[in-house]
Amino acid sequence: MSQDNLIxxxxxxxxxxxxxxxxxxxxxxxxxxIEASGAEIITIAIRRSNIGxxxxxxxxxxxLPPSKxxxxxxxxxxxxxxxxxxxxxxxxxxxDGHSLVKLEVLxxxxxxxxxVVETIAAAKTLVKDGFQVMVYTSDDPIIAKQLEDIxxxxxxxxxxxxxxxxxxxxxxxxxLIMDRVQVPVIVDAGVGTASxxxxxxxxxxxxxxxxxxxxxxxxxxxxxxxxxLAVDAGRAAYLAGRMPKKLYSASPSSPTSGIIASAKx
Amino acid sequence: MSAVCLDQLTLCACxxxxxxxxxxxxxxxxxxxxxxxGTVHQFDTPIxxxxxxxxxxxxxxxxxxERNGEIVPRGQFNQQMLADGDKxxxxxxxxxx
Numbered sequence: 001m002s003q004d005n006l007i008x009x010x011x012x013x014x015x016x017x018x019x020x021x022x023x024x025x026x027x028x029x030x031x032x033x034i035e036a037s038g039a040e041i042i043t044i045a046i047r048r049s050n051i052g053x054x055x056x057x058x059x060x061x062x063x064l065p066p067s068k069x070x071x072x073x074x075x076x077x078x079x080x081x082x083x084x085x086x087x088x089x090x091x092x093x094x095x096d097g098h099s100l101v102k103l104e105v106l107x108x109x110x111x112x113x114x115x116v117v118e119t120i121a122a123a124k125t126l127v128k129d130g131f132q133v134m135v136y137t138s139d140d141p142i143i144a145k146q147l148e149d150i151x152x153x154x155x156x157x158x159x160x161x162x163x164x165x166x167x168x169x170x171x172x173x174x175x176l177i178m179d180r181v182q183v184p185v186i187v188d189a190g191v192g193t194a195s196x197x198x199x200x201x202x203x204x205x206x207x208x209x210x211x212x213x214x215x216x217x218x219x220x221x222x223x224x225x226x227x228x229l230a231v232d233a234g235r236a237a238y239l240a241g242r243m244p245k246k247l248y249s250a251s252p253s254s255p256t257s258g259i260i261a262s263a264k265x
Numbered sequence: 266m267s268a269v270c271l272d273q274l275t276l277c278a279c280x281x282x283x284x285x286x287x288x289x290x291x292x293x294x295x296x297x298x299x300x301x302x303g304t305v306h307q308f309d310t311p312i313x314x315x316x317x318x319x320x321x322x323x324x325x326x327x328x329x330x331e332r333n334g335e336i337v338p339r340g341q342f343n344q345q346m347l348a349d350g351d352k353x354x355x356x357x358x359x360x361x362x
């Protein structure tokens with residue numbers, strides 16, 4: 001599959017699994033899980049520095065250096081376009097001008113559902129300001145197309161709510177989105193276990209982004225490995241072209257002629 | 266010029282000089298109040314961003330700073346003198362999804 005790379009904003013990645021860095025027990029587990037996942041693109045959050053507390057505490061970027069990974073700063077916790085834009089401007093400065101970012105503007109803290117109106121506003125400002133925006137959004141195909149038209153480099157629709165583990169709830173909407181946009185479609189949010197990731201890839205999604213599915217598993221490093229296999233399996237199945245689904249399968253796999261006669265009369 | 270005018274000119278000059286001295290002393294006594302990450306800090310001498318970072322013991326971390334809504338580029342840390350009433354956000358990268 002060496003030629004089947006994921007292309008985002010003109011850059012090629014061999015892994016179609018993107019992984020978050022939150023909710024792990026400690027940095028050692030974070031590092032081990034990301035290693036096991038094979039992910040090249042990993043998300044980070046931007047937060048206030050703890051000032052005056054433990055100046056020697058390790059920094060996330062010490063274990064996940066920008067030289068080894070493509071770091072994708074997110075705007076988690078932002079509820080307005082303005083806050084999201086400010087956060088990503090800080091992130092760009094933090095990462096020496098790196099402009100590939102994940103935009104998410106949330107609508108309410110209980111569901112963490114995206115506020116697509118604010119998302120669109122933020123996307124417009126960010127694209128104009130030279131950012132390469134991978135945008136987290138609902139599975140609304142009209143909004144997805146609008147975000148692409150604005151200039152976002154990837155559309156990242158939710159499969160279900162962030163952290164819910166509910167899996168791919170609406171494959172038809174994901175299909176509608178893929179039918180309408182040309183940029184990569186990467187499922188982001190709601191993946192719970194390996195089959196969810198495989199289903200997303202079988203549908204034809206270009207990649208899957210997950211965090212809780214790995215970090216909240218009983219054995220995160222093992223789950224990370226499972227997700228890597230699932231994304232690869234799903235992608236291969238998609239490329240292989242599945243058989244059609246039929247309500248009645250009048251097509252057994254074995255020959256219908258030459259069956260020995262039944263002994264009973 | 267009459268003697269009265271000359272006297273007035275001298276008086277004005279004295280007042281101006283006295284005024285200037287007052288301002289210079291005032292600068293040294295002025296306390297700078299700055300909000301950093303939501304907490305108010307006070308400094309009794311002028312301070313640039315580099316000095317602030319050393320004072321806060323965050324010099325070994327990769328950080329980014331926003332001052333009154335504008336990004337402070339790393340190359341400007343020495344030049345930018347903080348002013349009374351400044352609001353700073355000092356951020357780092359942390360784990361997140």
